[in-house]
Amino acid sequence: MNAITVSSPGFLTTIQDLGRFGHAHLGVSQAGAADTIALRMGNLLLGNPENTPALEMTLVGGAFTFSSDCPIAITGANFSPIIDGHSVPLWTTVEIKAGQTVAFGAAKAGVRAYLCIRGELNVPRHLGSASTHVLSGIGGLSGRALQKGDELSYAPLDPIPYHLYRVVSASVLRELGPRTNLRVTPASEWESFTDEALGLFYSSSYEISEESNRVGLRLRGPTLKRTVQTDILTEGVSTGTIQVPPNGQPIILSIEHPTTGGYPRIASVISADLSSIGQLRPRDEITFELVDLTAAQDARRAQEALIGHRSLIAL
Amino acid sequence: MHRPDYPQLLIASDHSLLVRFGTEIDLSLHQSVRRLTHSLLSEKPRWFTNIHPAYASVLVTFDPRITELPEIRRRISRHLEQLHSVELPQPRCVEVPVVYGGEFGPDLRDVASHCRLSVEEVIQMHVSDHYLVYFLGFSPGFAYMGGLSPLLATPRLAAPRTRVPAGSVAIGGKQTGIYPVVSPGGWRIIGRTPLGLFDPKRDPPTHLQIGDEVMFRQISEEEFRSFFSSPDRSDRSELT
Structure with missing residues (x-):
């Protein structure tokens, strides 16, 4: 056997x-x-x-x-x-x-x-x-x-x-390597956050907390406030969704996230950067960069082009 | 104030689209959610990776390597245009046996005192109502149910339990639900059902489905224990 x-x-x-x-x-x-x-x-x-x-x-x-x-x-x-x-x-x-x-x-x-x-x-x-x-x-x-x-x-x-x-080429590995600058697009409740909160969100660095796992990464950093404090009706969420619970400290959902959530969503990590979430460890510092959907699509296509036999070289 | 037109198609990320029918818990919105979910799930081959129905919205996720946003938007719009003609299966009425209180329902007394009712009254009210499964979410087979008597509404625990036993029947705010698998949880546990609510080897793997009508029936501890020695413990207790 x-x-x-x-x-x-x-x-x-x-x-x-x-x-x-x-x-x-x-x-x-x-x-x-x-x-x-x-x-x-x-x-x-x-x-x-x-x-x-x-x-x-x-x-x-x-x-x-x-x-x-x-x-x-x-x-x-x-x-x-x-x-x-x-x-x-x-x-x-x-x-x-x-x-x-x-x-x-x-x-x-x-x-x-x-x-x-x-x-x-x-x-x-x-x-x-x-x-x-x-x-x-x-x-x-x-x-x-x-x-x-x-x-x-x-x-x-x-x-x-x-x-x-075969071995994966060193230049491809550098390009595919995990990022600490995560690219995001705005999510459903983006507009309900104060201008100050939105500014803080993509100009500050956030630290990954110890209470992070395959369900999600809890972040520590500047508190994000909303213009209104109304409750959100529970809705579907996906991997990469960034939720902000009432304490104002964001949570990035990872692959074992609950299928629905009731916290306001400020942004979503783009597909090309989802693998990076899986390599972030407690005390790592990360930043967010706002991109548009075209940039998200381009990043994903460029990444996908590197995941293939052409990136492997003979030993 | 301008009321936005529903349904809205919102871009939730570069790999998901949210269809929002409204922002409240409402039977007609639930019907739209159920129709769209049913309609999307009947698509073959599937061009989406997951469907996440909720109270008044449906999140559709897709693999951007296979399909991109504009195409997904077109396909969902087509489903929305034909929503009125979607035929839903007859709603099922499912009975859920529950042993209330004691070690199985450690928060029953607190719920009773919060609601200024006797323990017996809480149980009688909980078993006399019909509940609607708005959707399954959070964890495998977890049913978000509406229909709890407002007199039984009890706030969630200040600090969630780290481990809620599978089958726990609980009240969280104005909702009641059952924890199908062991998980953390902040709802008040009033009882436990011996039914297996989630089994990945069964088809369908969840005992409750979106749109089901649920009734609770009080059972004794002996009945609870004998349930596990009966030959087919996954036996469904459907009434219709």
Whole structure:
């Protein structure tokens, strides 16, 4: 049997693909990889479909022992992974041998790393996705984070010939790297904020607070006031929505956000910057830049053009 | 003051569009929400990633790699033009058994004292009304229900609980609802149902659906416990 044994799970390691879609009307959040660019690039390096599930690690990684030879790719934040005492490069195809363990340390910058394997983890699809949503106990391995001793079996694909091993080009990595200047477009309640609040919003820096996770990032910074204090009727929200609760401190919704919310929405992070949200850690300083929809579309197209085989170079 | 014309199509982000029918909780707005949701969900193949119905609005999210805003706007407008001809399924009446008070409803006494009623009166009022599921949101299978007697309205807890057990029946302000999965929550818990309200392996995965009429029925602790030993505990208690 081909299996990965979890020798140590790390702080929070879950199985994630690109998310669970089409069930928000039942209250089911999308979940999925918090940094989709990292997951897609990892799968691309391995010749997997881009939606193939991988292990998402958070802040402190784990150790995983492979029962058979398997091409892997590690992407996202650098957790200083090692195999048999040798450090493993990120953003490239690597072969792990039967009996070897890949062990991760702590992230020096960023929050999440992805351990992608060539082939497919044998985990059930719930509502069309393998993504773990811990709060509701859906997906992944029994709807929970990985624990010490867990065994993940997988269906291997043919090995990749060494001459097809690839690495993501350094210039592409620089362009795709997480941003701390998030580009936003105005959201539904933008006009209900005072001119002073709007000015503060895109001229100040905000700090990511410790109470941040896959549900959302709570920010600390200048208080944002509205011209009226009327309650908002609960409405649908999506990943990247920036809500401002009565205390005036913004919250950026991440991939496990509730499907509806009742706080005023000041702005929305553009699609091209959603992966960056997944790499922001407590005490990081961020700023917001207001852009129009054309700029948002251009940024997304430019980014998409970089996520493909053309960005991979032979080793 | 100029009243904006509804429905409004608002750009919520570069990957979502909000259709707003109004800004209040109202039965006719709910009908429009339900029609649009039903109409959009019947689209095949789907050109959107998610539909988020709420009291008086529907948020449509899409993958900007596949479709872009102007196209989404055109498609939604087409659905709105034909909204009146959408045939909705007959509303279902769903009975939800609840054991009230004790360890299952730790806030029942507080609700009673806030409302200046006896515990028995609170239970009698809660089971005698019919409730409408306006939409499912927040967490998987969580039903936002209207129809709570104004006499039972009780403010939310000052500090939300970090862990509300699955099946908890609660009152939050003028609303009543059931927590389908373990989650944090600030509503006052008055009882618990043994029904499984969310199971991703079932089709549909939620016990309650948008537009359902809900009635609560008081059960004893013994009935609650025996529910879990019966052969089919996912048995639906539909009346119609």
